[in-house]
Amino acid sequence: MTAGVLGRTFRHGVHPREHKEGTEDLALERMGFVDRYILPLSQHLGAPCKSVVAVGETVTRGQLIAEPGGFVSMALHSPVDGTVAAIAMRRHPNGQMAQSIEIQADAFSTQRMSAASPVDWRSLTLDEFITHVQQAGLVGMGGAAFPAHVKYKLPEGNRCERLLVNGCECEPYLTCDHRLMVEQPDAIIRGVEILAETLGADSSTIGVELNKPESIEALRRAVGDRGSIDIVPLKVKYPQGAEKMLIKAVWGEEVPAGKLPLDLNIVVNNVGTMAALADYFDRGIPVIERALTVAGPGVDRPANLIVPIGTPVRDVLRRCGLNTQARQVVMGGPMMGTSLASLDVPVLKGTSGLLAFTEDVINHTAEYACVRCGQCLEACGNFLNPSRLARLASAGRYDELEKAHIMDCVECGACTYTCPSGVPIVHLIRAAKGMMRARKAKES
């Protein structure tokens, strides 16, 4: 493990061009309110939440509009003062139609939130704390949108020894976490302190890649001489933000395959999640907005925005000057995001970016036969053999895929990024994993 100026890292991985220069110096701005918000009841992993409002009902900004539909599920709050216009099927960014609450914003409202009281988190037991996090609607803000409180529910016999906070932002183009670290380091540090104390963690660590010296500086200043939180600079490499890679980078430890960081008594969270956690416990504000980056040559005015959850992508892109050359819109980062089929889908709690690509940057690589060059093996942070997985996946040989540990794949796309033959490796793997899950569900 090398530390200091060089930065620590994991083995393998890729170095895509960062493309962060267009937005990394743009301070976070607030997106204005628009007239309509769409809130899918399922915007995180796990069970969808259940609506507690009726059509026509008046709602206020920050009011609970849907409650958790199970333990692995989240509360949902109205991002605006307005009325419930519909509870019906609406377009979801994943390309399907999904049950959503549509809210018509009150055009005459100031949208000022009534003062909410901070939560006295020190008096809460861990279970109460977890319920609060769930009621705050807090999901992992890094992109996967995993319900945050589930990670804090420690299984019998485990305890959180180390709290690890992810400030890598290893996806190209995205800079919203960076801006958050630069502009709101106190909120992040505050969130880390609240969580570390509640979970009883022995140490807290924030990993930040070295391409964000300003972030490292700001966090270090916010920690001050308390010295309770370690800021660890990391070499720039994708996919360092994948939690197992981050643990490997910071401590050199490997989380066993099929296990969670919790099995090593580690809890991993994103910096955005920490800031949102502090917002809730200190100011009583649930998750009703988030920071995201709008970038790419398809927008004339790239920006880092704080956007109310549920804002249609169309409105966000219009604010940023979507131009006529745009041919593709990606939600999330360019390595793991989703391309959108419609601009009428909303920003979700897990939306870290909106990228508009023009013809000249869209990838049109021709596909050649795999020449077994081995680049994908050297890209795979999980030390799999992606070339072989792709070959087996296109042949539908699921039993062999299982033995080749296809389920260890985190679908980071590093193999596909690096493949000179343009083989859609991760796409084949995703498809095969879907088939295998369906097959397993059928069997049981």
Added chain:
Amino acid sequence: MTRRDPRLLLQSAPFLRRGITTPRLMVDVLIALVPVVLAAVYFFGLSAILVIVAATAGAALTEWVFGPDRRRGGSLTDGSTILTGVLLGLCLPPGIALWMAFLGGAVGVGLGKLVFGGLGQNIFNPALVGRAFLQAAFPTAITTWTQQGAITELLTIRPSNFALPFMQAPAPAADAVDAISAATPLGLMKFQNIPTGVEQLLLGNTAGSLGETCAIVIIICGVILAIRRTFDWRIPVSILGTVAVFSTIVWLFDRTEYPSPWLMLCSGGLLFGAVYMATDPVTSPITPRGAWIFGLGIGLLVVLIRIWGGLPEGVMYAILLMNAATPLIERIAQPRAFGRGRAVA
């Protein structure tokens, strides 16, 4: 909304690519072969160009006629066939008849690659399949080495190049270059026990196949390709390391009977084979540990054949044999997956 939405293109992540394509890799290797070709021309005259062009023409024509792409000749665009042709040309003797070189290219691509389903599917290195075919079919022609020349003979073309199938070569003029035949350093060592100086070998001032003689050029180009990560550096390192160690052990037993490690390393097709032939990604193991084992096997076989086999040179057969073993090597040399014990294939 007055303006119509753009027609959005749906794709699957990742949306970024490294931008280095397979044809680009092939072109990189071809560029790295230019110095080798120039060295061949320097030592063997324009004959070198003729032989390389003939072999490439045979390879390309076969790919064009029988290639798998629906569009005729479409599979030529990946550049691999041209590379096969040039590699084959470079491992032929300067005086070989052009029709033989052409036939070698055709057989290499046809039987070495296309019968398996084209690029990426073949088991054996196509260029070496072509050469092995020529060695079996024309054992005399392929082991007739002509004397290397110098810059003064740059424009020399060997009459034997123009021999027609099933005919005697045109009678050489008394002072023609091709009247002077020569033995390769390995042949000299094996059959007459005459060692050749290392400086001669490094410069390439010896008899031999077109591309194999000038060691220093091959080493430099190989290092550049390895740094650019065009091929897996482990394979040549493993081959050369094994040969160095194994031949040193043998040489220490009897320094007069057996060739020195330097002679072993720098002579014959070892460097050319290790850098350009064994590193063919399609026919070598894809995993890092597999690459080490693969190189080790080639190194051992080369020394075995050269010292105790009937032939003075064994690089071609060593590589082909290990090509055949590649699927087996991959079985035992899968990478150790993150957070796991050893993977099984």
